[in-house]
Amino acid sequence: MIKPVLRAVIFDLDGVLTDTAHYHYLAWKRLADSLGIAFDEAANEHLKGIDRMGSLNLILGERAKQYSDAEKLALADDKNRHYQQLIAGITPADLLPGALDALHSVQAAGLKIGLASVSKNAKAVVERLGIMALFDDIVDAATIAKGKPDPEIFLAAAAHMQVVPTECLGVEDAIAGVRAIKAAGMTVLGIGDPAVLREADRVIAGLHQFDLVDYLY
Numbered sequence: 001m002i003k004p005v006l007r008a009v010i011f012d013l014d015g016v017l018t019d020t021a022h023y024h025y026l027a028w029k030r031l032a033d034s035l036g037i038a039f040d041e042a043a044n045e046h047l048k049g050i051d052r053m054g055s056l057n058l059i060l061g062e063r064a065k066q067y068s069d070a071e072k073l074a075l076a077d078d079k080n081r082h083y084q085q086l087i088a089g090i091t092p093a094d095l096l097p098g099a100l101d102a103l104h105s106v107q108a109a110g111l112k113i114g115l116a117s118v119s120k121n122a123k124a125v126v127e128r129l130g131i132m133a134l135f136d137d138i139v140d141a142a143t144i145a146k147g148k149p150d151p152e153i154f155l156a157a158a159a160h161m162q163v164v165p166t167e168c169l170g171v172e173d174a175i176a177g178v179r180a181i182k183a184a185g186m187t188v189l190g191i192g193d194p195a196v197l198r199e200a201d202r203v204i205a206g207l208h209q210f211d212l213v214d215y216l217y
């Protein structure tokens with residue numbers, strides 16, 4: 001089978017370009033502790049890539065039924081306020097090792113660069129990281145109906161950049177995100193632990209190990 005050429009790379013943000021995945025964890029952990037709900041890094045793994053209310057429902061589990069929609073919104077707002085305090089000090093120095101080089105290598109190769117994040121804080125984080133100008137397209141929670149693992153967000157990024165999905169590489173640290181990229185018909189590069197991201201086509205520990213040549217067919 002002849003593989004299509006690579007025309008675009010679509011990056012997730014939290015946990016791929018910067019370590020905000022850890023800040024999401026800290027903010028959820030404080031909320032879970034205040035509610036007396038057990039929550040640890042392993043439980044957090046299943047929240048990665050999941051939108052705010054979806055994450056809250058997963059943390060509440062069986063107890064979700066005990067809260068009204070308004071109460072749940074207040075809990076989610078509380079988490080978000082804490083999260084926003086944690087990300088307030090982000091600067092370009094918070095780009096993960098290799099992230100800027102990876103973006104520059106994609107740009108230098110003449111490929112499109114997309115961002116697909118279900119975070120409503122994504123644009124603020126990208127702005128603080130100083131990398132806004134590198135993206136041809138940014139899709140965040142504001143314009144999509146379904147979050148990851150639905151492929152919508154990755155398909156939207158590809159469509160905006162006028163690239164067919166099979167010509168895209170998606171880069172993700174979350175199980176839900178890996179599934180979304182797969183479902184979109186794109187090649188998946190997982191960032192993290194191969195035992196966790198088993199469904200990815202390839203897994204590297206971080207973008208410091210990214211070499212575009214590995215994906216140019």
Ligand code: BG6
Pocket residue numbers: 013014021024047048049050051052055080117118119120121122141174
């Ligand atoms: C994703 C994170 O990028 O954004 C999730 O992986 C987070 O952990 C989600 O819940 C939504 O973020 P926000 O900033 O809209 O609460």
Ligand code: MG
Pocket residue numbers: 012013014015016021048049172173174177
């Ligand atoms: Mg992520």
